[in-house]
Amino acid sequence: MVIKSPQDFGAGILFILFGAIGLYVGSDLTFGSARNMGPGYFPMIICGLIVLIGLIVTAKSLSLEGPPIERIQFRPILFILLAIAAFGLLIAEVGAVISSILLILFAAYARRNVNLIETVVFAVGTAAFVVIIFVYALGQPMPVWWGR
Template identity: 90%
Template structure:
């Protein structure tokens, strides 16, 4: 057995593991049927599909050439996690608009060579969509602006 795509092989194994863990954890829930779904029906179907995707990706890694596993890049991981944590901590105090803009601005620095104008346009557009969709469209109880 020759692994032609180490990246796909690793991803496939992770998918299989996550699917198997989900199936194991959800095994205590009542499955039910398509007509009368139990609390475990949807989670078990999703976990089974995740494991199936893992099997497909793993088999594909044995047949098709692909890239090697790259070295872990910590900069993107750190910036994205910190941006999400800051958003969660700040949204109640400074509102959806400002915290969304800060989230995008901070997360943009997960990659090198950030275009500031492009990032500001994306951040403002995303903040507007957050307010339109979540506050007005779905009626989520979150402040829109600082102090409101």
């Protein structure tokens, strides 16, 4: 057996693993039928489809050429996790606008060569979108500004 596409092989194995874990965890739930769905019906179908996709991707990796697995890059992981953590910690204290802007600014540094003007414009637009959709349209109870 020769693996021609290591990235696809690794992805396929992960799909199979996550789908199998989901099937195992959901095995205690009642499955039901299409007409009378139980609580486990939809999760089991989705997990089965994830396993099927994993099998297809793994089989594809044995027949089609593909790129090798790249080295893990810690910079994107670190900055995305920092951005999410900062948002979660700050939203109650400084409000949706400032925490959304900080989220975008931190996340932008996950890549190299960040264009600061482009990032600030995107951050302000995203903050406006968050406030309009979540605070006003959906009525989520979160402060918009610092101290409000």
